[in-house]
Amino acid sequence: MTKKSHTAQYPDAQPELPPRTRGVIGLFEENCTVCMLCARECPDWCIYIDSHKETIPAATPGGRERSRNVLDRFAIDFALCMYCGICIEVCPFDALFWSPEFEYAETDIHDLTHERDKLREWMWTVPEPPALDPGAEEPKEIAAARKAAEKLAAAQAAPAVEAAPAAEVDAADAAHTADADQPQRPAEGGTA
Numbered sequence: 001m002t003k004k005s006h007t008a009q010y011p012d013a014q015p016e017l018p019p020r021t022r023g024v025i026g027l028f029e030e031n032c033t034v035c036m037l038c039a040r041e042c043p044d045w046c047i048y049i050d051s052h053k054e055t056i057p058a059a060t061p062g063g064r065e066r067s068r069n070v071l072d073r074f075a076i077d078f079a080l081c082m083y084c085g086i087c088i089e090v091c092p093f094d095a096l097f098w099s100p101e102f103e104y105a106e107t108d109i110h111d112l113t114h115e116r117d118k119l120r121e122w123m124w125t126v127p128e129p130p131a132l133d134p135g136a137e138e139p140k141e142i143a144a145a146r147k148a149a150e151k152l153a154a155a156q157a158a159p160a161v162e163a164a165p166a167a168e169v170d171a172a173d174a175a176h177t178a179d180a181d182q183p184q185r186p187a188e189g190g191t192a
Helices: 037-041 086-090 116-123 140-181
Strands: 024-027 047-056 066-077 096-099
Touching: 024 116, 037 047, 037 086, 066 116, 086 096, 096 116
Parallel strands: none
Antiparallel strands: 024 096, 047 066
């Protein structure tokens, strides 16, 4: 009775969603290798994947032909999906992401099966991942890449640094040689 009402004016005003909202699943098709892990691990069996193998000729003479899977169909039946996120967690190539989109109601239950074109559209609504904690350790991969870059920079800087002292040493050797070529005078009062 004493609290102020907080009426949301939806759909005129969109609600502010938390960053980890589970709306729909977006597909980043370029990362999908058709490994089928998402479809196998889905407890509802709501992911449908069709593919075919494509043979790529050898890149060099005497090389081996390669075969790769090509994605023909990727569909998710959101009438069956329980939004558990297992498919997103098991994807080793980061092809599936949570999108905050939630307005995909249909009048027919069969229209809730969305193909890869619609899943790709939802991919562009996926928010950026949250920033890392500034006090956290840097990931192993980034640390290794940074160390390799520092070694490479040091190796490239070393020849330039070595060239400068070498020029100084050459000048000092030339001066020493010039001094050695001059006759020595005996010290006063002493023998030569």
